[in-house]
Amino acid sequence: MRKDTKDIATPQASVEDLAALLHARGERLTPQRMFVLEVLQEGSGHQSAEEIYERTKLKYPYINLATVYRTLTWLRDQGLISETDLGGGHTEYEALAAHRHHHLVCLACGGRIEFADELVAPLAAALREHYGFEPRLDHLAIFGLCRGCRAQT
Numbered sequence: 001m002r003k004d005t006k007d008i009a010t011p012q013a014s015v016e017d018l019a020a021l022l023h024a025r026g027e028r029l030t031p032q033r034m035f036v037l038e039v040l041q042e043g044s045g046h047q048s049a050e051e052i053y054e055r056t057k058l059k060y061p062y063i064n065l066a067t068v069y070r071t072l073t074w075l076r077d078q079g080l081i082s083e084t085d086l087g088g089g090h091t092e093y094e095a096l097a098a099h100r101h102h103h104l105v106c107l108a109c110g111g112r113i114e115f116a117d118e119l120v121a122p123l124a125a126a127l128r129e130h131y132g133f134e135p136r137l138d139h140l141a142i143f144g145l146c147r148g149c150r151a152q153t
Contacts, residue, residue: 015041018080027078035060036071040081046092082139086112094139102140108149 015038019029039055040047047055053068072093075081082094087105100117120137127135145153 022078031060032056032063032067033071033074035063036068037075037080040075040093040095043095046084046086046094048090048092052093079138084139084141086141087143096138100138102137103142104146105141105143106146106149107143108145108152111146111148113146 015034018037018041019034022029035056036052038059039052043052043055049065049069049072052072053063053065056063056068072081072083076083076093080096082096083091084094084103085091086103087107087110101114102117102120104113104115105111106113120140124135124137127133
């Protein structure tokens with residue numbers, strides 16, 4: 001179950017801050033969870049589970065890929081990371097304490113355009129108002145055609 005992280009989801013949130021929040025919630029903080037969280041916090045941008053695994057293995061050589069996947073799912077459910085498929089069937093992960101953003105992904109050239117979280121706020125409000133649905137819009141990918149590819153068709 002996802003937890004509210006608005007109080008810590010800032011670029012300044014350290015691994016220690018996140019660990020304290022999780023501990024206060026009564027969550028179990030294993031060394032594996034801490035190492036994966038550190039790798040995500042230290043990373044820049046989107047990372048695959050395999051990339052996270054390779055970087056985590058440098059700090060904790062006994063970790064395995066299955067543990068990394070379980071930890072990523074747990075961190076996502078805690079509301080601390082996003083899990084997004086930006087095309088090609090590859091899931092990517094990113095710490096949410098970094099700047100929140102979303103992507104436009106071109107189906108023709110594969111290009112990605114990042115856009116601000118503020119643009120999805122009206123969508124979230126409309127979904128709440130019309131359907132009584134609380135959306136989880138942590139990291140949205142919208143697929144279509146970029147300006148350059150549209151001009152070519």
